[in-house]
Amino acid sequence: MSSKDTTAVRDAARLSVAPMMDWTDRYCRGFHRVLSRRALLFTEMVTAPAIIHGPRDRLLGKEMAEHPVALQIGGSDPDELARATALAAPHGYDEINLNVGCPSDRVQSGCFGAVLMKTPDLVARCVAAMIAESPVEVTVKCRIGVDDQDPETVLPDFLARMRDAGASRVTIHARKAWLEGLSPKDNREIPPLDYPLVHRMKAAFPDMHLSINGGVQPGMEAEQLAHMDGVMIGRAAYHQPWDSLGAADALWGDTPPFADPVDAALATRPLIARWLDDGARIHNISRHMLGLFHGRPGARLWRRTLSEGASKARTPAEGLALYDAALDQVRNAAEAA
Incomplete structure (x- = not known):
């Protein structure tokens, strides 16, 4: 897919499976692709330093059958992210996604993930640097805010900065992340979901392609798509793969590949x-x-x-x-x- 044609991957993003550490590896993605021909799949997050210095073929390896598939990268240094994006390009992913949503301690210590919601200008520089090196669309996955931030103020400002930096597609996890006092697991369950806020963002940014993530259960997709361009499912796709993906292709008007x-x-x-x-x-x-x-x-x-x-x-x-x-x-x- 060329950088001038984002139609196919944006169409696939109508329903996507979230990047999940230790879960969405090549075997998980291969299995999910059997269930759905159309959904957009994501890798686990791979850090920019790992791409630059680590075993790239192992970290970025995938099969043609996985497409459409996106690579999620973690990092906070624009030059490092640009280099990682360039090195990943030959592996042929359909999209490069920047992680601005993971709340884990390991991610925070590396100054990336959800903590970057506090520095939107830095994220904008990272995005612009990645776009300059990417043959495919660069996107962002974020939270509605972190800690004591006011999401009503923070989120629209963040989206505007992403748009100005060149990223016109963002997936929003509809929960705050609490960087102190909550474990990554708790951060996926305890902060309340604010779907109405995310829906308002789509109304406020009609020129952007916005997907919603967080707590989406099987059967909720059509309801959310009435408000958003896309829906991203996470743990439900892992723990209930048939319920989440078995009939997913019907969202595109296709007959699902299997009845059982x-x-x-x-x-x-x-x-x-x-x-x-x-x-x-x-x-x-x-x-x-x-x-x-x-x-x-x-x-x-x-x-x-x-x-x-x-x-x-x-x-x-x-x-x-x-x-x-x-x-x-x-x-x-x-x-x-």
Whole structure:
């Protein structure tokens, strides 16, 4: 995708799966792509120093089948972010996203993530520097504010600065981040959601493409899309992947690829076999699939079989046998229900 054509990725951003540390790796993204052909997927956050100095092929590796897929970068130094963006360009991501929303202690100590909401001028310089080196659209993911900031004042000012810096697409997590006193987990649950504020931002910035994130559960997408350009789902896509993504393609007017999660599990099997042959262990893959049958007959057996057996399956054949056994448990439970 060229920098002059953002149509396809913006269309995909109608529904996206949030970047989630330790979760949205290549195996998770591959599985999610089986469930939805259309949703925009995100990598885990990769820091700019890691891209510059680390094993880029491993950190930025992906498969063509994952597209459309965005790379999220963390950092706060404009020159460093520009270099990381340039180095990432050959890997062919459809979008580069700057993290201005993560509240973890490790991120704060590196002076990036949600703490950057306090320095919008610096974020604007970072964005401009990244845009200068990127062949694809540079976007931002932010919070509505941090600590004692007033979101009604901070958020519109932040969006205006991003727009002036050249970023016309922003995903807004509709919660404040409290940088002192709350853990990253608590920051995803305790600060109250303020969807109306985010909806007002779309009305105030009609020229920007704005997505909403935070607490979005399966079935809420259409309601949110009545107000916003896009919806980003996070933990629900991980813990309830079928409920979140199984019918997602209907948002684009397409027929979803599968009518049943069993069919999706069967379609994922060849992908799993290839990953196992390439050196992955079944645990690397199955941990992302534990919620596939959430709320359905056999869900507990599926989770237990994969969780308890994954560490013991040491060969590709053993990994596939475990997967097949877990799926048989689901089928048997469904027949008995």
